[in-house]
Amino acid sequence: MPELPTHFHGPVRIAVIGGTGLQKLEGYHPVAIVNPLTPWGHPSAPIHILKHNDVPIAFLSRHGQYHQYAPHEVNSRANIAALRSIGVRTVIAFSAVGSLQEEIRPRDFVVPDQIIDRTKGVRPFTFFEKGLVGHVGFADPFDSKMAKVVSECGHALAGDGVRMHDKGTVVCMEGPQFSTRAESNLYRSWGGSVINMSALPEAKLAREAEMVYQMICMATDYDCWHSTEDVDVAMVIGHMEANSGNAKRLVRAVLDELCKEEHAELVRGKHWEGQTTGMLQFMTKKEGRGVVGVNNVEFLFPGLFGPPEKLGSMNE
Numbered sequence: 392m393p394e395l396p397t398h399f400h401g402p403v404r405i406a407v408i409g410g411t412g413l414q415k416l417e418g419y420h421p422v423a424i425v426n427p428l429t430p431w432g433h434p435s436a437p438i439h440i441l442k443h444n445d446v447p448i449a450f451l452s453r454h455g456q457y458h459q460y461a462p463h464e465v466n467s468r469a470n471i472a473a474l475r476s477i478g479v480r481t482v483i484a485f486s487a488v489g490s491l492q493e494e495i496r497p498r499d500f501v502v503p504d505q506i507i508d509r510t511k512g513v514r515p516f517t518f519f520e521k522g523l524v525g526h527v528g529f530a531d532p533f534d535s536k537m538a539k540v541v542s543e544c545g546h547a548l549a550g551d552g553v554r555m556h557d558k559g560t561v562v563c564m565e566g567p568q569f570s571t572r573a574e575s576n577l578y579r580s581w582g583g584s585v586i587n588m589s590a591l592p593e594a595k596l597a598r599e600a601e602m603v604y605q606m607i608c609m610a611t612d613y614d615c616w617h618s619t620e621d622v623d624v625a626m627v628i629g630h631m632e633a634n635s636g637n638a639k640r641l642v643r644a645v646l647d648e649l650c651k652e653e654h655a656e657l658v659r660g661k662h663w664e665g666q667t668t669g670m671l672q673f674m675t676k677k678e679g680r681g682v683v684g685v686n687n688v689e690f691l692f693p694g695l696f697g698p699p700e701k702l703g704s705m706n707e
């Protein structure tokens with residue numbers, strides 16, 4: 392195959408983040424591979440730009456090309472910032488999850504609407520620090536408009552054996568070890584539907600970056616609360632591989648739908664525009680702003696604090 396260009400002209404609005412067992416997106420026309428440098432470093436892997444129905448789509452492998460980054464090592468800030476820098480405003484994020492409920496069977500899909508944070512504060516979780524403070528709303532961590540589109544695509548594939556659950560609470564644990572039985576039962580008592588190690592800080596950062604973010608979970612096990620076998624990696628990969636046909640069908644159906652003109656506003660994240668930038672402009676007063684914090688935010692939202700020469704007079 393000839394080498395692909397390392398630049399792509401024109402914005403890419405839609406990105407798919409692939410998780411465990413979804414390191415590539417095959418069956419699309421590759422047009423470029425880009426690797427933007429952000430203030431937080433490079434993304435976990437070069438971003439593949441693919442064409443689908445003549446619409447460019449970005450694909451990023453969360454754990455790296457070779458699954459070399461553990462959940463706590465994934466550079467989510469670089470991932471989200473890099474995607475935003477190429478124009479992405481919609482992220483469809485895949486995740487392999489353990490089921491915490493009997494009715495969510497291995498190989499079922501879940502479009503979650505809530506998250507319980509069980510990470511331990513070891514992952515960098517915000518873009519807003521170092522002289523620029525920001526607080527965004529996170530009551531509903533996913534995007535209900537996008538969730539509706541994804542759910543409908545899933546239900547339309549019921550004949551192919553896709554079982555879709557339209558709601559659910561993801562417990563995002565720290566890992567990389569799986570839960571104890573006591574923890575697994577505790578999460579069930581809290582109303583958790585599924586468990587993973589990847590929803591956070593990815594979802595928080597996407598919200599800070601004013602992006603549409605929706606996770607699609609595929610259950611790969613019953614964690615360890617169930618009377619069947621306890622989860623292990625072989626079980627997760629086994630179910631992912633066995634159900635990869637349905638995962639691919641679902642991705643294609645979602646992309647088919649999102650490429651339609653009727654979803655142009657949604658895909659561009661118009662309903663999130665200004666939610667972060669409006670607040671950032673008044674939160675930290677000019678006198679207290681730090682160069683690093685402002686420059687970081689300028690990478691995400693170029694021009695927010697004015698032309699670059701005006702940024703020089705701030706606190707180091």
Ligand SMILES: CSC[C@H]1O[C@H](OP(=O)(O)O)[C@H](O)[C@@H]1O
Nearest residue numbers: 410411462486487587588589627
């Ligand atoms: C290999 S089992 C645990 C691993 O799988 C999930 O990955 P992802 O969400 O990226 O699909 C889970 O979050 C853990 O990182």
Ligand SMILES: Nc1ncnc2[nH]cnc12
Nearest residue numbers: 487488489586587614622
């Ligand atoms: N049981 C489980 N716990 C955490 N993350 C997972 N990913 C897949 N299965 C999981």
